[in-house]
Amino acid sequence: MARLTFEDLAGIMRECAGADESADLIAGMTFEELGCDSLAVLQIASQIQNRYQVKIPDEAIEELTSPTSMVDYVNQRLAAA
Secondary structure, X not given: OOOOOHHHHHHHHHHHHOOOOOOOOOOOOOOOOOOOOHHHHXXXXXXXXXXXXXXXXXXXXXXXXXXXXXXXXHHHXXXXX
């Protein structure tokens, strides 16, 4: 079963939000602190949904404010599938 890793998410963030390649995803940092606005987070979630075939409802996206919460949520959904 595929799992979303922080490295995978970092790559998606670079594609969608132009995140700096040298920037690390630091546990506890929010997407906003990493320079991602709400549109970028929607684009990130869309890419994850397409690549991992997992549904992320809009209500959930609003609650997923950090890379850690995004990775945890997606992996929980994948494990339940």
